[in-house]
Amino acid sequence: MNQSKRYFVTGIDTDSGKTVISAILTQKLKADYWKPVQAGQPTDSDSIRTLISPDLTIHPEGALLNLPMSPHAAAKAENIYLTRAQFAVPHSDRTMVIEGAGGIMVPINDQDLVIDLAMDFDAEVILVSRNYLGSINHTLLSIAYLRSRNFKIAGIIFNDETNTESERFILNYSQLPCLGRIPRLDQITPQLIDQLGDHITLP
Numbered sequence: 001m002n003q004s005k006r007y008f009v010t011g012i013d014t015d016s017g018k019t020v021i022s023a024i025l026t027q028k029l030k031a032d033y034w035k036p037v038q039a040g041q042p043t044d045s046d047s048i049r050t051l052i053s054p055d056l057t058i059h060p061e062g063a064l065l066n067l068p069m070s071p072h073a074a075a076k077a078e079n080i081y082l083t084r085a086q087f088a089v090p091h092s093d094r095t096m097v098i099e100g101a102g103g104i105m106v107p108i109n110d111q112d113l114v115i116d117l118a119m120d121f122d123a124e125v126i127l128v129s130r131n132y133l134g135s136i137n138h139t140l141l142s143i144a145y146l147r148s149r150n151f152k153i154a155g156i157i158f159n160d161e162t163n164t165e166s167e168r169f170i171l172n173y174s175q176l177p178c179l180g181r182i183p184r185l186d187q188i189t190p191q192l193i194d195q196l197g198d199h200i201t202l203p
């Protein structure tokens with residue numbers, strides 16, 4: 001049997017909008033949501049629960065850490081050493097939206113990065129790029145790293161205020177597809193999350 005599709009949502013930095021975009025993707029695809037590594041409260045799974053249809057499945061976190069910091073440090077504070085091998089994708093026949101933690105090169109231990117899990121899970125990477133001064137650099141460095149390790153990249157989703165010139169440059173330079181643009185939102189409601197699915201096109 002074919003494995004169902006897995007998307008790993010990563011971002012150019014922490015707070016780039018991975019959770020908001022994951023909610024939109026999960027709702028659009030009628031997918032399952034899973035956050036393998038959560039550091040701090042409220043959890044992203046809690047936020048997602050308030051934004052998507054109640055019938056959609058949110059799997060329990062693989063590791064739930066108390067402190068809102070880099071997962072390797074949050075784990076260390078609790079005398080835990082996370083390993084890649086301890087994370088297994090929950091069983092499901094549906095598409096799985098998997099959300100990373102922080103940006104691309106965020107550690108889970110002294111050797112391994114959150115993004116390594118995307119490789120272990122055979123997931124396609126979706127990169128969330130939030131517009132701010134410096135985001136061209138962060139976006140292109142993220143892509144360069146992903147390419148250097150041969151990750152499968154589905155494309156980029158631009159989040160927040162539109163910057164046409166930044167987006168044009170990033171897309172032209174990287175030659176990656178733009179999967180969508182999510183504007184600055186005054187209020188983030190389930191209705192809006194549902195409607196914003198129309199702003200995203202997956203390959």
Ligand SMILES: Nc1ncnc2c1ncn2[C@@H]1O[C@H](COP(=O)(O)OP(=O)(O)OP(=O)(O)O)[C@@H](O)[C@H]1O
Nearest residue numbers: 011014015016017018019020101102160183184185
């Ligand atoms: N398009 C948007 N318009 C308005 N607010 C937004 C938008 N995207 C994200 N936000 C807000 O920015 C903050 C960070 O977004 P989000 O939690 O999705 O980031 P993240 O990348 O998931 O962070 P983390 O690394 O902690 O998982 C949240 O308060 C969220 O509501």
Ligand SMILES: C[C@H](N)[C@H](N)CCCCCC(=O)O
Nearest residue numbers: 014039040068069070101102
């Ligand atoms: C706690 C926060 N919201 C994220 N879950 C983790 C961010 C880790 C960032 C580490 C770093 O890049 O320095």
Ligand SMILES: [Mg+2]
Nearest residue numbers: 018019044099
């Ligand atoms: Mg998040």
